[in-house]
Amino acid sequence: MSVTAQSVWNNCLDFIKDNIQPQAYKTWFEPIIAVKLAENALSIQVPSKFFYEWLEEHYVKILKVALTKELGETAKLVYIIKMENTYGNKQPFTEKIPSSNRSAVKSQEVDIPLNNKNPELRNPFIIPGIRNVKIESQLNPNYSFENFLEGDSNRLARSAGLAVASKPGGTSFNPLLIFGGVGLGKTHLAHAIGVDIKDKYPEKTVLYISAEKFTQQYIDSVKKNNRNDFIHFYQIIDILIIDDVQFLSGKTGTQDVFFHIFNHLHQNGKQVILTSDKAPVDMQDIEQRLLSRFKWGLSAELQSPDxxxxxxxxxxxxxxxxxxxxxxxxxxxxxxxxxxxxxxxxxxxxxxxxxxxxxxxxxxxxxxxxxxxxxxxTKREVSIDYIQKIVSDYFQMDVDTLQSKTRKRHIVQARQLAMFFAKKFTKASLASIGSQIGKRDHATVLHACKTVDNLSSTDKQFRKYVEDLTKKLSV
Incomplete structure (x- = not known):
């Protein structure tokens, strides 16, 4: 069997996979592509200069062991960095790094076709000289914890916000995702966390930005061919607050760039705070790899106040x-x-x-x-309790029967209809709907909604149930 770049790299990956955390493997090794094997040197392509620097900083030893195991002591590793060149030359550049010892990295051969070896980062907020000039936080000082009053509806989110403000990047609430309906205080709480951090840690760089503005900046950076400067700018932020992250829905380019920014910030102990009008499990058209990262920390719901x-x-x-x-x-x-x-x-x-x-x-x-x-x-928001009552009355049963564990067909269908209308008429998360309708989980609610959709299109009698209940709930 002939030895190829792919077979050597696959063997290296098998060894690496057994020796690091699954999430680290997925983030830092799955994106690598084996390119060629020549003169005992394995060339691998990595997505960016930052990616290469991270591997060298954190995984050089395991790479050396894995490669030496495959190719012997004279093995070399060559990085091919696939990188957009801001200055007009689109060719990737290579950095040849002998893996035989760490000190060799200092004398690496670098062939970078750039006119300026140290380009100044470009700040999307047009503040020249990033390293020396303070970045405006874009925070509203009127939004504070003092005027964000605590109640049962927001206690978890507020307490988590205070914990993050006391130790940004140092709690398990990273990212902290605050979600809930319109006008319940998501933006207020996000600003309050940022304002408190600025008071406690004036040396830290805090930035608040809406997902809409972030997307527009990204589009502008692509147009002006300075995407890397855009990424580098966000990678130097200590506390990044993104408001209305559901706005990234369907925007694959922006999601991809945010994914890499998020990884960099999280891996370096920086704090990410997000707000959304829905829980991660309910977000549509957001990449799975991004949703999984939203769930790494804490998702805290803001509910209507009592x-x-x-x-x-x-x-x-x-x-x-x-x-x-x-x-x-x-x-x-x-x-x-x-x-x-x-x-x-x-x-x-x-x-x-x-x-x-x-x-x-x-x-x-x-x-x-x-x-x-x-x-x-104001369009009246129907409550889940009200929906359960209307559905129960319609099917001539009490609410306790609707919520019971029974699998009788007509009761199951009534329960599924209640879940369907709760999703349609309220801003509650699937998890919240499930817990209020018989203590079910979000997957049961999702299944109920799909079942109602399917039966509505295939069963004439069931379609009448849906139409009748829609009229009753729309009054």
Missing amino acids: FETRVSILKNKLYRDGVELPNDIIEYVAKHIKTNIRELEGAIISLIAQSSFNKKEVTIELAKQVVEKFVKN
């Missing part, structure tokens, strides 16, 4: 604005606006404005008028 928390939020808002309102009016607003903190604060601002502009006293009557307008102009 009545006591809503009252506290309103009182805190009024205190900060130096306004006093009677308790019964505060409680009336909190009782009737339930799903969204942004709407809650908007209603109280509107109430104060109406009173001030029209020189009216703030009364329950005025509060009713303001709240009615808000509720009317």
